[in-house]
Structure formats: structure tokens, C-alpha cells
Amino acid sequence: MVQPRWKSALYFALFVLPGLALYALFFLYPFGQGIRISFTDWDGLTPRIPISMAKADFESQILNRLPRADERSFLLSIYHLDPADNQYKRYAATGLTRYRLQHLLRVAGFQPEGYKVVGFANYLRIFTGGVEERFYPHVFTQVNYNADSDLPATIPRGDFEKHFLARLSTPQDRELAFAFYSLQDDVYRLKARFDEFALEDRIWLLPEVAVKKVISSEKVDALLSSVKTAGLQKDQAAFNVAVSDFVASSPLSPAEAGEVKAATEQIYKLGALKGLLASTWVQQRFEMGVIGFTIFFTIFNVLFSNLIGFLLALALDTGIKSQKVLRSVFFLPNVLSMIVVALVWSFVFYNLLPALTGIDKWMGDPDKAPWLIVMVQVWQQAGYLMVIYLAGLSNIPTDVLEAASIDGTGFAARLRHITLPLLVPAFTICLFLSLSNSLKSFDLMYAMVGPSGYALGTIPFVMDIFFDAFAKKLAGLATAKAILLFIAIALITGVQLSITKRREVQM
Amino acid sequence: MSPIRRKRLRWLFEAFMILVAIIYIYPALFVLTNAVKPEADIKLHPISLPTTVTLANFAKAWTEMHFASTLLNTAIITVFGVAGILLFSSMAAWKLARTLGRLSWLLYLLFAFALVIPFQIVMVPIVSLATDLKLSTIWGIIPMYWGLGCPLAVFMYHGFVKGVPRELEEAAAIDGGGQVFVFARVVFPLLKPITATILILDALWLWNDFLLPLVVVKKGTLQLEQMHFYGMFLREYGPAAASLILSAAPIIVLYLALQKFIIRGIAAGAVKG
Numbered sequence: 005m006v007q008p009r010w011k012s013a014l015y016f017a018l019f020v021l022p023g024l025a026l027y028a029l030f031f032l033y034p035f036g037q038g039i040r041i042s043f044t045d046w047d048g049l050t051p052r053i054p055i056s057m058a059k060a061d062f063e064s065q066i067l068n069r070l071p072r073a074d075e076r077s078f079l080l081s082i083y084h085l086d087p088a089d090n091q092y093k094r095y096a097a098t099g100l101t102r103y104r105l106q107h108l109l110r111v112a113g114f115q116p117e118g119y120k121v122v123g124f125a126n127y128l129r130i131f132t133g134g135v136e137e138r139f140y141p142h143v144f145t146q147v148n149y150n151a152d153s154d155l156p157a158t159i160p161r162g163d164f165e166k167h168f169l170a171r172l173s174t175p176q177d178r179e180l181a182f183a184f185y186s187l188q189d190d191v192y193r194l195k196a197r198f199d200e201f202a203l204e205d206r207i208w209l210l211p212e213v214a215v216k217k218v219i220s221s222e223k224v225d226a227l228l229s230s231v232k233t234a235g236l237q238k239d240q241a242a243f244n245v246a247v248s249d250f251v252a253s254s255p256l257s258p259a260e261a262g263e264v265k266a267a268t269e270q271i272y273k274l275g276a277l278k279g280l281l282a283s284t285w286v287q288q289r290f291e292m293g294v295i296g297f298t299i300f301f302t303i304f305n306v307l308f309s310n311l312i313g314f315l316l317a318l319a320l321d322t323g324i325k326s327q328k329v330l331r332s333v334f335f336l337p338n339v340l341s342m343i344v345v346a347l348v349w350s351f352v353f354y355n356l357l358p359a360l361t362g363i364d365k366w367m368g369d370p371d372k373a374p375w376l377i378v379m380v381q382v383w384q385q386a387g388y389l390m391v392i393y394l395a396g397l398s399n400i401p402t403d404v405l406e407a408a409s410i411d412g413t414g415f416a417a418r419l420r421h422i423t424l425p426l427l428v429p430a431f432t433i434c435l436f437l438s439l440s441n442s443l444k445s446f447d448l449m450y451a452m453v454g455p456s457g458y459a460l461g462t463i464p465f466v467m468d469i470f471f472d473a474f475a476k477k478l479a480g481l482a483t484a485k486a487i488l489l490f491i492a493i494a495l496i497t498g499v500q501l502s503i504t505k506r507r508e509v510q511m
Numbered sequence: 512m513s514p515i516r517r518k519r520l521r522w523l524f525e526a527f528m529i530l531v532a533i534i535y536i537y538p539a540l541f542v543l544t545n546a547v548k549p550e551a552d553i554k555l556h557p558i559s560l561p562t563t564v565t566l567a568n569f570a571k572a573w574t575e576m577h578f579a580s581t582l583l584n585t586a587i588i589t590v591f592g593v594a595g596i597l598l599f600s601s602m603a604a605w606k607l608a609r610t611l612g613r614l615s616w617l618l619y620l621l622f623a624f625a626l627v628i629p630f631q632i633v634m635v636p637i638v639s640l641a642t643d644l645k646l647s648t649i650w651g652i653i654p655m656y657w658g659l660g661c662p663l664a665v666f667m668y669h670g671f672v673k674g675v676p677r678e679l680e681e682a683a684a685i686d687g688g689g690q691v692f693v694f695a696r697v698v699f700p701l702l703k704p705i706t707a708t709i710l711i712l713d714a715l716w717l718w719n720d721f722l723l724p725l726v727v728v729k730k731g732t733l734q735l736e737q738m739h740f741y742g743m744f745l746r747e748y749g750p751a752a753a754s755l756i757l758s759a760a761p762i763i764v765l766y767l768a769l770q771k772f773i774i775r776g777i778a779a780g781a782v783k784g
Contacts, residue, residue, distance in 0.1 A: 016615070019603060019690075020607060020618065022599045022602065022603070023600050023665065024603060027625070027662065029640075030654070030657070030659055034636035034637045035636075037639075038634075041636065048635060098643070320528075324528060325525060329532075330528055332774070333532045334535060335774055337536075337539075338777075339763070339773065341721065341734050341737075342721065343734045343738055344737065344758055347741050350741075351538075351542050351545075351751065352541060355541075355553065355557045355748060359557045383535075388781075391781075392781050437781060450738075451738060469634075473634060489631060490628055493629060
């Protein structure tokens, strides 16, 4: 085609520019902004150009620092002094005006609070353990009982014996535990008469308190609370003083005084047991944290979805009659949105699985939740990988397989020496897709657990970024994390591609 | 192995695979059977087939999710979003692939660069950008998808155009066709196979997308309303199940009608992307 040079350049621009402009506006520009934000402590709200500022601050921090008169007059054409509250206020500024303003603020060296350049501080924080503990894999102490609450009515047998009884050092302590709890139906139950209310009622129901009302309820309250505190602190002396004071200052018959002493004795022990339970019944738990869960999810999702996708493809490639229908069925979850998939499974976890198994807790159980999330992702993704593997299998020339078969090569040997080597390109693609999908998976966890995933340990990296950016007002830190994620994805998939590409064989 | 035994094994395997498929898809069937049950039946007999069939759950989900307008919104985003991506990226990719020179190669690399960047890096800035440009609406999100969808589409079109012979377009140009005419009447029809693939990939992406609408428009698309509705009716299982069936229905109907193309398109897209 012979065209004047300017004309071909014009057409080049005409065709390329619309796409390029949109791409630059909605991707490249935000990308550049993202890099810049990752070096600031921006909270995601503070405008870069202040909307209003106190007069003195405005003049000393911005106006008087501008060297040129035209800059100052430009600034004052945007900001005006509001005499009502002695503040400089900004008119709406858009487009180029905005950029000129930003430039002037830079010249003046002004940075608003909440939008300061902090250099590599965000990155350093991530690498030096400066962000929340739950971001990293860590061991934490799970306290199962809080001394302020009532004694638990039942304690699971394993917990009671392993995590409590076995750790008690003295026979007296063990005796105390068995005074209150006994083994029934494989759980340890609090004996009814040692219930806190039952014990307190022995005082409250004394005729002097309940009927004649010669002892004020305040006095009983004071007695009970000091006895409990004494028990918690194992302070026998304080207990004795409290009880003898009470008995001495109350008109009680000797029998009633004895009852008060016996009941308070039990309440004292109850307090002591509470203290013991709170300090002893603790477990060291390992939590994967955001990083750990992301790695866990990625490893097992890549493993299982590829395994299942590959096995399904092998099964459907045997030439069974229902191949087309089955392929459609296995692929179906893939056209559904991750939100629908996640909610379908939550419905199953709340309604079907408890009815099938009798176990109520599925997603609520920190031991099961990470595995269930992997399962759902595998369910959605396996069909997709299956389709790619199927395409790979159909590319393997049948004559090679037939020749091997006639030579007496068994199925396993054909798989190992012919199918698998020829399928490496499909593995390359599937591994790449499942790796990068796993590292970027967000919708599934958002819909299945949401923010409560922090308690379950099922927050992936991208969701942590989301919460940092929009809930915790840490836009700078969030974007720094996103850039690190990008580097991680690029490194991991780069290594994977270079390894699997090398193993591809040419036909 | 005797032929009869082999045949019997074949049938056994076929039956086994059908059973596996039923178990695989059972969670979806389970939601469907429960969507038509009255609330009490779901709690008492979740597994059994419905004895009394009610559509009340669907009625509730329909009105509470504003299903008609939600569906329309999502359709608008998908149709205009995908149309724009196809148009802008096929134009750009064709010229980039047909123009030799450093500039066009650099521009191509610039597009391809976006393929490896996770959305989270642009997530925060794009929200401020949407606010500044007043694009936080159903219509406003469409050009964002044009910009965000271009890289992959340009990449795939570019690869395809290089395999299309130039002769046809040159002949058309010699016959006096202008560049726009050549593109619209000669080139674009030749790109049909890759257009179909990109169309399927991007339509599924836009229809099912959650994160960008969540941070930009916040409500009104199918996925957002579904999420919101499910959260509200967490303890009312009937409407929750019905809402899932409603949101899944359009895409499943489309899938069942076009499954051959969809599966083929996705497989092709994976291999080329």
C-alpha cells in the first residue's frame, strides 16, 4: 500500500489511540499512582490538596514559602479566606488546575497530615514484622476460659484431661477439679449443687436475708464478692476475715453461722477453681496468618485442582459415550460467579452437611475452614483445568498410543512414557493459571467468611489488602502489600514457567 | 481380556463416571430442591425431595434483590463493556500488528505489561479516579472495563492478526477501500474466531466480576445484590436458596445453549492467554 507518510501515521493514531487512551487512563495512570501511594502513609481519605486550612497555618506552611508572585496569586485564586472561621477554603479544582496546585504544594514542601511521603517505611514495616501479628504465621496462646465468667457447664473430655488436669501440679488442685466436675457421657459436667447460683443461694435463702431481711443484700453482696476474690487469689486469710466479720456482725443462730461458713467455703473453692482454670486451661495454637494461609491455599489448590482436573480428563478421554454431557457437567461450576459458588457451598455447609453427618460446625471451625475453602475452589476450578487437559490429550496422536498398545505396552506405561511427556504444555498452562488464580483469589473468601476470616485464619493476601485499604484506612500500606504480591506472583510463575517449559518435548 | 468382559467393564466405568458427575454437581441440585421448599421443610428435611412446592421464596428473592433492574444493570455492563473491549482492542491490535517499527512494538509491550499486574495495585487509585471523574455508576464502570480489558484482548488479537495473510486487506485497499472500510468489512470478519473467544472470556468476566463493582459502584449488579441479599437473609434459608438459583439461572441457560462454543472458547483462551 502506498500512502503518504502522514496519512499512515494518522490512521495508526486513529486506530490505536482509543484503546491506548482508555488503557492509559484506567490502568497505567492508576498503576503509577499506586506506586506513588505505596511510598506514602495515605489513609485513603485525606485529600492531597487540603480543602480548608487555618489562616496562620496556610500562610506559614504554603503561601509564604512560594518564591514567585504569580504562584502566590494563582494559589489565592483557588483559596479564599473565609472571615467567619478565619480559614482558607478551596474552590473546586479539577484537571490542570489540580496538577498546578499539587506542583505548588511540592514547591512549598507541604504535605498534609495523613498523606505524607514516608519512603520505604511501608515496605520495611512488612518485612520487619511491623504490621499486625495475624499477618504472619505465629504461635499464640488461646485462653479457653475467662475468670470473670461463670464456670463452664461442660468441658470436653480431651480438653479437661489433657489441657487442664494433666497440668495441675498438686493433688489438692486435682481434688478441687474433681470436687466440681465429674465425667458423664464423655464430657466433664459441673455438678449441679456446685453451680455458682446454687452455692450463692445457700446464703441468699437464709431466713435472715430472704424473709426477715435483717441482713441487707448489700452486705451479702459484699461478702460474696470478697469471698470470690479471695478464692481467685487463693488468699485464705482474706477469706477468713471476710467470713468471720460477716458472722460476727450478723444476728445468726450457730447452725446458720455454720451453714454460712460451709457455703462460703465452697464459694471460696469455686473462686480458686476459676483462677486455676483461667491460668491453666490455655493452649498454644499455631496460626498460619495471612501469609501462611495464602501459601497453604495456593499449594493445596494447585495440587488438588490439577490432580482432579487431570484425572477427570483422563477418564473422559477413554472414549466413554457420555463424554460430552459429563464434560459440560464438570465444567458448569466454572461459568458461575465465585460469589454464587461460595454461597451455594455455604448453604451446603449450613444445611446439608450437619444433616448428613450430625456435626454442626463446618465453616465456624478453624480446623476445617481452610480445607473447606480449598475444596470449594477446587470444585470450581477443576472443570476448567479438565477442559485444557482434554484439549491436550486430544492433541496426542492416536497412532503413537495404538502402536504402543499393539506392542503390548500397558496403560500405566503408556501414561508414563507417552501421555505425560506429551502433555507437558498443558501442565505448563494449567499450573500457571492455577498458581496465579490462587494467589489472587478474593471473591470466594470474601463471600464465605468475610472479615470473620481473621478469627478463622482464612484471610488471603488480597483480602488483607482490601481490608487495609478500605476498612483500616491504610491505603499506603495496602498498596505496598499489593506491589509485593505482584513481585511474588511474577517470581513464582516465572520460576514455574521456566521449569515446565524446559520439559516440553517437540513432536 | 475377553471382549464381553471388556464391554462390561466399559459400562461399569460409564456408570461410575455418571455417578461421580451427579455427586459433583449435587451441591447445586441441593440448593435447587431446597429453593422450592417451605422454610420449615428446609430445617426438618433438608435432604429429601420437596413434598410441597412453593414459589414464595422466589417471589421474595425477586423483589428484595430488585431482580429485574439488577439483571438489566448487569446486562448493560456486560454488553457495552464487552462491545467496547472488542472494538477498541481489535482496532489497536490490528494496527499494532500490521505496523512495523519500534513505536508499535513498544506500544504492544506496554499493553502486554498489564497482564502480570494484579488488580490490587490499581485498586485504591482507581476508586479515587472514579470519584474524580464521577464514574461511580453502572454506566461509569463501563469505560473502566474498556481500559482494564484492553490488555488481554489486544494481546490475543495481536497474536491472531499475525497469522492472517495481508493479501486480502491489500487487495481491498487497492480496490479503493479506505482504512475504516477495510477494517470493518475485511479484517474484522476475518478475526471472528478470536473475537468469539475474547467475547466469551470477557462476557463471563464482566458478568461475574465482584471486586471492581464492589469498590466502585457498591450496589446494583447481580453479584453485589446477591452478596447483600444473602447476608440479610442468612437465617432464612428458603429465600437465600431461591436467590442463588435466580442469579445463576441466566448464565446457566446461556451456558446450556452455547456450551460447545463456551468450552471451546475458554480452552482456546487459556492456551493463547
